[in-house]
Amino acid sequence: FAEDGSQLWLRFPAKNGISADQIIAKGNSTTLNIARKELSSHWQGQTVELRTDKSLKNLKDGYTIKSNQNKIVISAGKEIGLLYGVYHILRLQQTNVSTVNLNITEKPSYDVRILNHWDNLDGTIERGYAGHSLWKWEDLPNTISPRYQEYARANASIGINSVVLNNVNASPNMLREDYLRKVKVLADIFRPYGIKVYLSVNFSSPKVLRGTENSDPLNKNVQKWWKEKASEIYTLIPDFGGFLVKANSEGQPGPQDYGRTHADGANMMADVLKPYGGIVMWRAFVYSPSKDDRAKQAYLEFVPLDGKFRDNVIIQIKNGPVDFQPREAFNPLFGALRKTPEMVEFQITQEYLGQANHLVYLAPLFKETLESNTYSNGKGSTIAKITDGTLRPAKMTAISAVANIGEDTNWTGHHFAQANWYAFGRLAWNHELTSDQIADEWIKMTFTDNEKFVNPVKEMMLTSRETAVDYMMPLGLHHIFAGGHHYGPEPWGDYKGGRPDWSPVYYHQADKNGVGFDRTKTGSNAVSQYFPPLNEMYGNIETCPENLILWSHHVPWQYKMKDGKTLWEELCYKYDSGVHKVRDYQKLWDQMEPYIDRQRFDEVQSKLKIQSKDAVWWKDACLLYFQTFSKMPIPYDIERPV
Ligand code: GCU
Missing domain, CATH: 3.90.1330.10 (Alpha-glucuronidase, C-terminal domain)
Incomplete structure (x- = not known):
């Protein structure tokens, strides 16, 4: 193996896998062929049968695995589920778990498990600490880096099924025809790995690219432009996922520039994507200079719009109300929207956590958010249950994170930052996994299963986020x-x-x-945005958790x-x-x-x-x-x- 980290956690045994006659599968799609190739290159156990079974459709991308001594049967409603099942057994093999007598059913926690790349068209990355962008826009569509496929494989191995290719501070040029042709090439490479492509879009695109008089979402010419753009995109990329939008935040254009609301803007885009099954992820990270507490702004802007969004709009909310800090209270918008689907945005790239220099394992931070009880529907109203469809039946569920991936040989700059990409994927697939389980798997796959290494290194990883909080912002x-x-x-x-x-x-x-x-009544009163009893708990210095005491007092x-x-x-x-x-x-x-x-x-x-x-x-x-x-x-x- 290359010891430079380029293999990520995909360090399956180098020896040959099972022979072709030990792989039973009907069909010849690229996805199935990838599954076959993974098995014949790396699987060293029983005969494997891959079965598509329409009755398993309700598992969505999920699968079942059943085995005895001689055979493993992986069944799934869709072929991608079979590939995920193959990565599952390879993971078991690699972490030394027996693959006999398996009886596993897996169903992902979220429909859309998406990485947000903050990559610019000039190759730089906003808050990217692992070199330049992986996407070589200048070379595309003609020259194709082998890393595109390796990237897709790594994502598929942990169940990530969607990617936003470009920065939320989006260049209008992303939607130019020549760039869409480049995007198509990436989409074609990612598709067999079950990955859909999405784009961040700039709200002023019609005005900038076509010279419409403005980009007002209620202007017929503007609507027409977006409609035609959607048709152009879907002609090239029939399974295009949709748009991610940062509007009226940090100086980005948006519907408020024309006296319209976030709902007006989001719905205009949702309408043009709807016929193709596309979605709009509209970000709630909005704030502008104001005398009021920045932490309150998303709630103030979005709660009045609850129920006004189309059903293919989902509100993408950063885990905390300020900005990916080492520790924040969770964002009070979670649970506050009752009629509008909500999704979490995490940040894998460690903008505020020592970037690519500090070893900070983020699963505990992700879990802390997902397990936070909002009390929106009484006890047990965790952010996980609000966003995964348990408490709010949703047409679609999603979870996102800002990627830490760049062109560095080891992909993420720090070898241990790979664990954060891995942990996000695993939690997006199953938010009930513990930080410990994920670290355990990752260490064994990435380094060694020697307990003398695994146990201390795991302990280091599990405590590392709290350690960073202590030396930065306790x-x-x-x-x-x-x-x-x-x-x-x-x-x-x-x-x-x-x-x-x-x-x-x-x-x-x-x-x-x-x-x-002071976020209590004597200060900004941001604590009032939380449901009882949290408003009281945060608001009272005696009951406020000490790890957030300076957050609210x-x-x-x-x-x-x-x-x-x-x-x-x-x-x-x-x-x-x-x-x-x-x-x-x-x-x-x-x-x-x-x-x-x-x-x-x-x-x-x-x-x-x-x-x-x-x-x-x-x-x-x-x-x-x-x-x-x-x-x-x-x-x-x-x-x-x-
Ligand atoms: C942070 C970050 C910016 C980014 C913004 C966002 O403020 O520093 O670089 O653009 O978040 O999430 O939109």
Whole structure:
């Protein structure tokens, strides 16, 4: 195997698999042939029969696996289910699980399991940390990189079935005919792997590309343009998935430019896609400079529109109401829309989590959101159940995440960032899997099944998100990143004359009395957007979970925390413990040298070194800065900032 990480988790045994007569399957579609090839190249167990069975249609992309000593039968309503079943047994084989006497039924949690690439047409990636874009727009449609297929295979192996190719800050050019021809080539490569292509679209496209007088969604010429564009797209790509739209957010154009609503804009697009079965994923990440709390804006804009959207529109909502912070309260819009389907947008690319330098395993963050109880329908109204159709029967269900993939040999920049791509796919398929199960599988597939490696490395992964929170923004602090690149700390950032809602000082509000953003009744009252009892719970400093206390309260420096320390001391100990945990990871990793290859060992070791230095940087910068307000001493038993 290449030890450069290019194989991802797909490191099946290099030896030959079973022979052709041990693979029983009718038909000759490309999808089935891929399944056959995977088996004949890698499967070393029983005879495998692949059966399409129309009665299993209700499993959607799912499948059943039944086996005895001699034979495995994989059945599915659709051929793609058979390919997923093949990857399932290969995963079992690779993680050393017996494949005898299997009786498995799998049905995905979500219909649309989608990666959002924030890739630009010039090859750069917004918040991309693994090199340039995988899509070589200049070379397409003629020159085809072999990585397109490898990418599709990797996604199929974990059940990802949809991709948005371009940045939400979309160039209108994406919809030009020459680019659509390039998109078609990718769609054709992805199709046999069960992957549909979607595009981010710029709301002003008709005006920019065709010169319509405006892009008002109620303008007949504008509607006609979109209708013709849809027809052009579907002629090239008959199974095109639909549009992702960022409108009236961060300066992007949108229906509000013409006095129309998000519903007017979304419905216009939904109508042109409807005849072809396409959907609109309309983003709720909307905010503009305002005196009010940015965290409240999505709720304020979207709740009044509930019920006004077409049934092929789904509202795509970031997990938190601010912006992919190390920890945020969940977005109060979840559950608040009762008649409109909602989907989560996670961020795999670690914009606010050390980018491609820090080892931060994100499954615990994803799970924290999915398992959050919104109380929209009483107890048990988790975000998972609101979005997967359990509590809100929906025509379609979906889950998305911003991809961390680039042209780097190892795809994601950091070897451990591959685990976040993997974890998103596995959770999109089955949101009940635990972070532990997913890490376990991934480590065994990617590195080794030697327990001396698996157990400590898994422990490191499982604690890594909390560790990052501790050394960056403990106790509910948020958005104190350096402006622009969002890599290091800049709690002192005060963009006077610029956008206050982009200034760190706006988010932490530190002064001589205390620190934290008051979102209670005495402040922005954002907590009132949560259903009871959460509004009360977050609103009361005594009941607010301590890991979010500075998210919703301005807390006095002397405030007594549950463990008896003052807030100031607690902050100091949290930062310090984050630093120590990263140093522990370094020591732990050093012990792992005997179990894996040199290249990946070295590369991870040097990334941990950066992470460790960065953790100290975060701690020193934040504590020294906040100390100018608290005027309290750094506790004697933690490392002095230098
Ligand atoms: C963040 C990110 C931007 C991105 C935006 C979005 O603000 O920093 O780069 O465009 O989110 O999700 O639209």
